[in-house]
Amino acid sequence: MRRIFNVGVAALLLAATVSGCSDFLKGNALTTNPNSPSTVTADQLFTGVQVANQARYETYPYQLFPLWSQQISGVARQWITLADFGNDEFTSDGAFSAIFTTGGLVDIRAIQDTARAHSNRKFLGIARIYEALIVGDAADIWGDIPYAGALSATTKAVLDPQAQAFGRVQQALDSAVLDLASGSGVGPISRDFVYGNDGTKYLAAAHTLKARYYMHTSKKADGTYDAAVLANAKAQALLGISSEAGDWMTLHSGATGEENLLFGFLIDRAGDIDPGAVLVNEINAAGATQLLPQYFTTNSVGAYQGSPPDRSGSNPSAFAVKIDTRFGIITFAENQMILAEAQFRLGDAAGALTTLNAYRATQGEAALAVAGSGLLTAILREKYIHLFYGPQPYFDYLRTCYPNLALPLASKLPFIPARLFYGYTERITNTNIPSVSTQSSHPANANYPKNLVDPTGASCLGQRNRPGT
């Protein structure tokens, strides 16, 4: 009897244990994530996208562009190698991913979808400008890029030819202009820390951006310029940013998490980069010495001194960047120099000089009396010195061979590269991306046929030995 009792107790015990646990695997903090929200609003995404966007221009690998346009010099550790073009597909991996992933197209499109659903055309237009800005940059940097087929969960995106990508970017900007001009929608309201929800400013920025991409695509394969495209660039620039009050700038405060990231870099990696000798020289040549103390500090003998591209010069200056220094992303300076260059190339030298000098006057720089290649040089120089630390001088260099940059002394290549490698992650996961060896043996950027000479007719030191056209 006792045995039966014991077995019964034991069986009951086991049964109770087994049956009691049907919900043991479910519940709060087990089947919901206790650490992160699983839903998001367009407003929240917009704040994130703005931060992601401005950070891109101040961080690696976008720092390669001022390095390669020799506005800055790599003088220690990885920065020597990078100055000598020792970049690879890992160098560009994060930046390539960022076009599409968190803070990039995936979130920009999510904002657009929400804005569309709420008929908030102002917000939609602004989000479209972000799309055009990020994709336009990508087309400049990588050439052919995945765009039309991007963001698919099922199929691998094919590469849109570079010209098509620029074409789609222009379409996105056209739509943005229509959205912003419609007067419909409230925009991102207080979420906007670029223009404080000022639709007019966004509209001007959209036009400047259109002008930028028209200028970038105005050069034909034979090296001549397409007058129609230049005319578009000029027309858009005339509608573009009309004063520095309309500049699209990065925003930094002294608060933790809101620092200028070049400022942070200069602390984290002190001694890795110096001011570029070319930039210092160009500023002096432009008579724009007011820029020197804005950008740099004096050296031990009170002078401004840059370094050669891949090594430290004697007694170089340091950077004057502060925790809250703001850099331009789309600016009045760029707009006016696009206008001036378009005017010049369309045969309106007088107009170009007027535009140039009018801009110089706003900067406290003396009017210039230059003509011919001297005028073109002055326009390109003005742009080079005022668009410090951004990628535009590098794109302009590829297009114009201005400044006529010498190769770094220890250059690993006999030319300055015309684009970056595709990101490693995309290459290993998307068979539409050409192999590394194919990429490295085709260093050209179709949009920027190589220059054999600079604007003055001198041999183009950094491009003449580039393979291909």
Place this chain on the structure above:
Amino acid sequence: MKRFAVRAVLIAGAVGISVACATAQEVVITGRVTNEAGLPLGSASVLIEQMRLGAQTNDAGVYRFTVPTARAQGQSVTLSTRLIGYRPNSAPITLQPGTITHDFVLTTAQLILQQVVITGAGTITTSEKLGNKIDMVQGTDIANSHETNVVEALAGKAPNIIVTSQSGDPGASSSIMIRGIKSFSGDGQPLFVVDGVPLDNSTINVDANNAGVVAPNRMSDINPDDIESINILKGAAAAAIYGARAAQGVVLITTKSGKPGQTRYSLRSSYSMDDVNKRYPLQTKFGQGTGGLSGACFGIDQVCTRGKFSYGPELTPAAYKAGFLSSSCNAACADARFAQLFPSGLIPTYDHFAELFEQGHEFNSTLSVSGGDDRRTFYLSAARDAHNGYIVGNNDNYNRSTLRLKATQKLSDRFQVGGNLAYVDTRGSFIQRGNNVSGIMLGSLRTPPEFNNQNFLDPTSHLHRSYRFPNPSAATVRNGRGYDNPFFVINEETATSSLSRVFGNVDLDYQPMDWLTFKYTGGGDYYSDERLEAFPLTNSTLPSGALNRANFVNYVLDHNLLAIAQKTFNPNFASSVTVGQNLNSTRFRQIYASGTNLLAPEPFKLSNAVTIVANDGEQNVHRESYFGQLTFDLFSQLYLTGAVRQDGSSAFAQNNRRHWYPKASAAWTFSDALHGRWSDKLDFAKARVAYGVTGKEPAPYSTIPAYGVNLFCDYGGVYCNRTVFQGQGGLLSPTTRPNDKLRPERTRENEYGLDFGFWRGFADLSLTYYDSKSDDVIFGLPLSPSSGYTLQVQNAATITNKGTEVTLNLHPLRRTALGWDLSLLWSRNRNRVQSITGAEEVVVGSGNFGQSVAKPGYPVGSIEEFDFARCRYGEANVINGVDINAYCTAHKAPQGALYIDDGSVGEAGFPFVDYTPRIVGSWEPKWQGSIRNAFRFGKIQVSGLLDIKKGGQAWDGTRGALYSYGTHKDTEIRGGTFAFGPSAGSTKGYYTNSVTGPGAGTAVVIDQGWFQDLGGAFGDNGAQFVEDAGYVKLREISVAYTLDRPFVKRLLGLSSVDLRVAGRNLKTWTNYQGIDPESNLAGASGFIQGFDWFNNPQTRSVVISIGLNR
């Protein structure tokens, strides 16, 4: 958890009922167990197996236990005895009321065939019935290794386990890898189960795991002196009983228990001295500067912008002065500068490696009291380990105090309760290391030889000075120093941990009938680990000062209920059935707060920081499992086992939570079928075959989307913009696409083995071959970023591990006063990624610079780097427009010959980089082995353990970095003229293997430009720093003497005194040029090894210990 409590009450109720049902009449069985020499054998088990009644012998060899009259009905039963190291013995007895006396004489049997083996989840068997390999390590071997970390103590103790110590820092982690990695993620560590309860073995870093300070793996909380034995369940067949948590194997630890008899007292104390096992080669010929010019600086607050490197002038007064000359500094100026730097007129040099280290000391003491009688046992221990490490000063230390009580009580002859409670307190103080501008090796090894780091405070301002910022004024109290002076780090920076941990279990063992047993284990493991890291003002990481506070709380509850039915139907047929249930609740929480920009230099409190950023997180997993096992014993020679486990885990998506894990094995003792043939040569022979499936679950919440606050950081990663910006809460989509279709990783393993015993215990041999395949490997599969996400956790890869294990034990001398035991272990494991769906390769591991990959055809964690252009026949090999292979073919160059450029691509006479990433090595060894020798001369024992790892590579990035900085000894050749390739004429060869190419033989100058670019770690060729990391280590060597003469008792009142002198890692033979071939920067927090980037060194040590026993 409520139901959990209810169940506990139910069980407690059952306990009470059982007590009430017990009766008190007894049959007494007693006797004595001795060896062939007539000496008493303590700790032998004597039992009636079919009744599960028995006892252990005391020191006098006497056993005694009772059989209640209710169960003693005149039947014949078998009384058997067994003891490790002896052949078991048995005798028939008839259970009649009264006292039955039976003495046993046991003969030595070195092979532990009949040893009881814990097979997990409460199940046990004997060795001979095992169809799979379980390696057993005795507690004495653990204790005698004198390692305070039980994981480290396993090094060389079993085949096919790779034990790697992070570094010689006190409290550094040790990792263990069993039969190769089965996954692309996680730490690759096995499940640790202590007395039936899973115990956390996390290694948690506050910073990135290649930076910050070392962190212990939490199994180091166990006092090795408390360990009775360790069983390592290596293969899937052995580990399948733990289902979804056992993919990397299971380590079962059994702690010491009390034994019936006189109460025993034992005090074991040891004192250990440790120091670095290697000097690092640094040059002392050239000084601070670049291009031969001096980079030293003089002015107050001057930053040595040209002084980061040691490519300055030669360290002679004349050259040093000349190094100052420039347009702004004439000879008088140079003389003045020299005099300011070196008032004596001589240039001293410093060994920046050796000056960091001193002799470390460790004092370890364990006091234990144990005893019991035939109804109850107890074991109580208290231990303290205090380790003051090898870095100068007293700020690297790790102290552990442990208390343990284990007790059992028979409430009736059918009911036993037991409890086990351990408390651990650890306190550590650590020094910054690794990939970190505050790391001591980084700051020290990069310092020019003539700079005195030991004067780390400026004599005037009393502020932190470094070689890149030597003369700070009070104005620079919030400026960084480039790299922190290592002595500032050692003396002024703080990193501490303070942990309290409680773990233990309650066991109930209830046998309602002779054939039926219920076992219950309810266990818990709780710890709270408080960390503080403080960076004072002027540190180079965050010059305005910072502190990080973190608190990690881990809480595990585990419930295991088991019913075992077993019956011997006749001598040729016995069977058992086991069913069980396991519930496990694991909850991990962390709170992390960092304060930056300190208001005042101290205190290091969040309240003293201008900016405080805090975050918290948690991970919770519940698991619910059921399992059953069926065994058959046929003809006492064929043993069959089959089992299945169903695991449910909350980490999976809702409709996919439960998964099955089967296993089956067979063991055939075929020597019994030989009917005595060759019995003079062959003691026994066993064949075994096993199959099992284990698994791994994904990290929790992998199935759910998670929007987050993102950081966008500068290249150094310290300054970051957050998407909480201008007071607005910004969120961004995750880079990882959630996946609600995740299945468990599954490892299916076949194992085959043969075990032999020869020549009456002279030798035994065990051979094992296994072949495992891990499918559905869970990892973050790279997605095309153009899809909007870069990762998705998927089941998308297959890995195989195939291996062989050989254990040969020889006992050439087995006399009472003279013994010699020799043990040889050999093993190899071939790990290969078979396939990855959706990616060519995957970057795996952490703690390195992303060069560890999983790629089909190669081991997981292979090192991928760029190499120079070389002859690579059979591959596409056109680089920068040059058809390398065409040249190689035309010039009949061998495969792998280095292609030397003629200036058409780079510089003439130099190689150039091939920007196709290639697998250039792997840390997987070709094979491993160990040789253990033990001699016994009377009371003296001498033993040694050699641990051998053949093959496997490591990336010696430290060497590459120091080439770039010009402080490595190898850079003393700077300015010399060499040619790539073997020496020719008067030109020395620089790279002495085969070369080819149009520039081959061209004399070039190897100088700063080479070392800082193609020839250094910051250039693009990482392959040149991949080195053979094989080694032979003298792990242990010891001499021990046991003093148990009568006067010991007479004078000291002790039964014996053990004296021991031992050496640990006294000698390493290796070709590896870095700090140590088994250095592991990331420690046990990741499974990838072979990454050397300013790792702290390993140690060798000498230990003196004394044991007092009563």
